[in-house]
Amino acid sequence: MNHQNDPSSHEFSGRERLLRAARREPVDRPPVWFMRQAGRYLPEYRERRAQGSFLEAVRDPETAAELTCQPVERFGLDAAIIFSDILVPPAAMGLEVRFEEGAGPRLEPLVRSRADVDRLDVFDPEEATGFVAEALRLVRRRIGEDVALIGFSGAPFTTASYMIEGRTSRNFENAKAMLHGDPETFAELLEKITDALVPYLGMQVEAGADVLQIFDSWGGSVDARTYREVLGPATERLICCAKATGVPVVLYVNGCAHLLEVLADLGPDVIGIDWRVDPVEARRRVGDRCALQGNLDPAALFAPPEVVARLTREVMRAFGDAPGHVFNLGSGILPGTPVESVESMLAAARERSGS
Amino acid sequence: MNHQNDPSSHEFSGRERLLRAARREPVDRPPVWFMRQAGRYLPEYRERRAQGSFLEAVRDPETAAELTCQPVERFGLDAAIIFSDILVPPAAMGLEVRFEEGAGPRLEPLVRSRADVDRLDVFDPEEATGFVAEALRLVRRRIGEDVALIGFSGAPFTTASYMIEGRTSRNFENAKAMLHGDPETFAELLEKITDALVPYLGMQVEAGADVLQIFDSWGGSVDARTYREVLGPATERLICCAKATGVPVVLYVNGCAHLLEVLADLGPDVIGIDWRVDPVEARRRVGDRCALQGNLDPAALFAPPEVVARLTREVMRAFGDAPGHVFNLGSGILPGTPVESVESMLAAARERSGS
Numbered sequence: 001m002n003h004q005n006d007p008s009s010h011e012f013s014g015r016e017r018l019l020r021a022a023r024r025e026p027v028d029r030p031p032v033w034f035m036r037q038a039g040r041y042l043p044e045y046r047e048r049r050a051q052g053s054f055l056e057a058v059r060d061p062e063t064a065a066e067l068t069c070q071p072v073e074r075f076g077l078d079a080a081i082i083f084s085d086i087l088v089p090p091a092a093m094g095l096e097v098r099f100e101e102g103a104g105p106r107l108e109p110l111v112r113s114r115a116d117v118d119r120l121d122v123f124d125p126e127e128a129t130g131f132v133a134e135a136l137r138l139v140r141r142r143i144g145e146d147v148a149l150i151g152f153s154g155a156p157f158t159t160a161s162y163m164i165e166g167r168t169s170r171n172f173e174n175a176k177a178m179l180h181g182d183p184e185t186f187a188e189l190l191e192k193i194t195d196a197l198v199p200y201l202g203m204q205v206e207a208g209a210d211v212l213q214i215f216d217s218w219g220g221s222v223d224a225r226t227y228r229e230v231l232g233p234a235t236e237r238l239i240c241c242a243k244a245t246g247v248p249v250v251l252y253v254n255g256c257a258h259l260l261e262v263l264a265d266l267g268p269d270v271i272g273i274d275w276r277v278d279p280v281e282a283r284r285r286v287g288d289r290c291a292l293q294g295n296l297d298p299a300a301l302f303a304p305p306e307v308v309a310r311l312t313r314e315v316m317r318a319f320g321d322a323p324g325h326v327f328n329l330g331s332g333i334l335p336g337t338p339v340e341s342v343e344s345m346l347a348a349a350r351e352r353s354g355s
Numbered sequence: 356m357n358h359q360n361d362p363s364s365h366e367f368s369g370r371e372r373l374l375r376a377a378r379r380e381p382v383d384r385p386p387v388w389f390m391r392q393a394g395r396y397l398p399e400y401r402e403r404r405a406q407g408s409f410l411e412a413v414r415d416p417e418t419a420a421e422l423t424c425q426p427v428e429r430f431g432l433d434a435a436i437i438f439s440d441i442l443v444p445p446a447a448m449g450l451e452v453r454f455e456e457g458a459g460p461r462l463e464p465l466v467r468s469r470a471d472v473d474r475l476d477v478f479d480p481e482e483a484t485g486f487v488a489e490a491l492r493l494v495r496r497r498i499g500e501d502v503a504l505i506g507f508s509g510a511p512f513t514t515a516s517y518m519i520e521g522r523t524s525r526n527f528e529n530a531k532a533m534l535h536g537d538p539e540t541f542a543e544l545l546e547k548i549t550d551a552l553v554p555y556l557g558m559q560v561e562a563g564a565d566v567l568q569i570f571d572s573w574g575g576s577v578d579a580r581t582y583r584e585v586l587g588p589a590t591e592r593l594i595c596c597a598k599a600t601g602v603p604v605v606l607y608v609n610g611c612a613h614l615l616e617v618l619a620d621l622g623p624d625v626i627g628i629d630w631r632v633d634p635v636e637a638r639r640r641v642g643d644r645c646a647l648q649g650n651l652d653p654a655a656l657f658a659p660p661e662v663v664a665r666l667t668r669e670v671m672r673a674f675g676d677a678p679g680h681v682f683n684l685g686s687g688i689l690p691g692t693p694v695e696s697v698e699s700m701l702a703a704a705r706e707r708s709g710s
Contacts, residue, residue, distance in 0.1 A: 171653065171654045171689055173689060173691065174657065176652065176655055176658070177654075177657035177658050180655055180662050181657075181658035220631070221631070223631050223632075224631075224633060225633070255610065255631075257612045257613035258613075258632060275578055276575070276576070276578050276579075277578075278578065278579060278580070297531065297577075297578075298526065299526045299527050299530075299531040300531055300535055302528040302529065302531060302532035302536075303531070303532050307535050311535060334528060
């Protein structure tokens with residue numbers, strides 16, 4: 001191979017790394033970012049957040065941009081992910097959303113009937129959620145062109161679950177009661193959420209997002225057939241419309257070991273896998289249809305730094321040298337994570353396999 | 356086939372059904388019981404439990420026997436499972452265990468170091484936990500010989516996680532920090548717990564248990580390689596010793612879709628699968644090595660009764676007519692479950708496929 005054209009010897013920018021890896025093109029090393037990288041484990045985050053509520057931070061573009069850039073600047077990450085929340089769209093659709101520190105979110109009124117669904121508002125994104133666009137523009141100005149910028153939303157099912165349960169649920173009794181007991185209303189809810197999310201994601205791309213990630217945080221709670229038949233159509237439409245904006249789309253589902261083929265069929269460029277999924281098996285099951293993102297166990301970061309380095313190298317080795325790996329944690333970083341473990345993980349993830 | 360010898364036309368007792376199905380022998384219909392069947396969804400349970408704390412109920416043989424028999428007598432189930440708790444052994448090993456209603460268990464002192472492990476007591480089961488044996492004897496006297504009686508314990512990892520975290524954990528930061536960061540102490544803890552659980556399960560069989568179930572409630576939180584290499588040896592020894600008492604052993608792991616082959620290799624007679632695992636795929640992956648138990652989603656019981664009946668029939672159809680299916684929920688029944696949904700599930704689960 002001509003050394004000039006060998007991608008492994010060319011130095012790419014972080015943005016190029018992520019965009020190329022998402023499309024399974026060769027890179028010098030896998031791009032590196034991690035879920036909730038703008039988070040409570042960082043002292044500068046805790047300091048900035050001490051000044052107001054979580055939702056105030058989300059809704060203030062200056063604060064959101066500052067929090068977004070903190071980990072990128074501290075660690076030199078390949079991508080920034082906008083500091084925001086998957087409950088921004090439900091709030092824009094007319095629900096009252098509150099965050100009680102430690103207790104998680106509360107949404108009111110609950111969405112349980114057809115009349116409740118009918119009352120939801122398919123909002124104009126610039127009007128109702130322009131603060132997200134403004135934050136993205138501020139971040140882009142600050143990080144420049146060499147760092148990728150990731151926009152996001154919840155998947156239709158995850159968004160619907162919050163609306164139906166009114167909180168983080170463990171078992172989703174009410175969401176599943178509607179899913180199985182009133183499938184027409186449930187489908188209507190997923191479609192209405194999707195109607196709102198499509199322009200919301202479009203706005204984020206217009207404001208500078210290079211990549212979109214769709215978080216189906218609770219999608220792993222249903223079996224594969226239910227995911228394919230009931231959740232699939234709306235999620236597929238959201239992915240398809242998001243891709244039509246021209247950026248690559250990542251679909252992340254926590255607890256997705258039983259869903260990989262179903263997720264690949266929905267057409268995302270990248271599937272985000274959690275730490276329980278073996279990367280070799282994921283590659284075999286997904287084939288060359290999608291790149292993969294993941295998948296160090298965030299709880300592993302509580303081990304000593306040298307152990308974190310070894311476990312990170314094991315993850316990198318498991319994904320191997322084939323194009324199409326975006327390094328990440330298998331789910332969001334945990335609040336008490338030691339910063340030195342993060343540094344150890346990042347150093348190991350950036351080692352070149354040949355070096 | 357000679358009609359006399361056709362197992363599908365013979366009427367078996369519940370006990371015969373469970374024992375035969377656990378060994379993949381033909382039965383007239385799959386045996387039916389469900390996890391947490393002695394539980395808060397039952398008005399007679401709530402009434403009896405109103406008189407004292409959870410641990411008092413566990414430790415009083417009369418109360419434990421009464422709670423064990425309630426669902427068996429109300430629904431005519433094929434098996435009783437002893438009303439007890441997987442935290443009985445940690446308490447007998449020297450930890451203080453408290454249950455705060457609604458907040459879950461608390462264990463003290465935390466087990467985090469080699470010295471903490473060394474302090475744990477491998478207890479004499481009759482002396483420290485004789486109330487479990489006495490409850491089993493009372494239940495057997497009451498249910499007679501025609502209903503199976505299930506004893507149980509937590510798996511070594513699940514028991515260890517409670518000891519390390521001191522509570523129900525979401526992410527197992529501390530357990531995984533020890534698992535990865537101090538593997539020798541972690542292995543020692545698993546082995547010491549196993550040393551205690553082996554005679555504890557043996558006592559239950561001597562007291563009348565026909566079947567033993569090992570609950571690895573949190574085992575699904577690790578990847579397959581970690582389960583095989585780190586959790587596997589102690590779990591395999593527990594299963595092997597439990598089987599040596601002569602009764603069939605069920606290994607239940609919630610969130611086990613990525614672990615089926617690993618679990619089958621540990622040698623249980625039955626693998627309990629959660630609702631996310633497709634029964635056809637589970638059968639393909641496990642082969643004829645184990646029977647399968649499961650797997651209706653407990654959240655599905657919040658749908659209307661006729662929907663519950665349809666979903667139950669779908670589960671029965673998915674498992675098919677091959678021997679080796681024990682009907683159950685995919686995890687424990689939820690506290691707010693309507694009793695009429697349970698009745699609807701049970702009626703559908705007992706329909707003969709040919710009828």
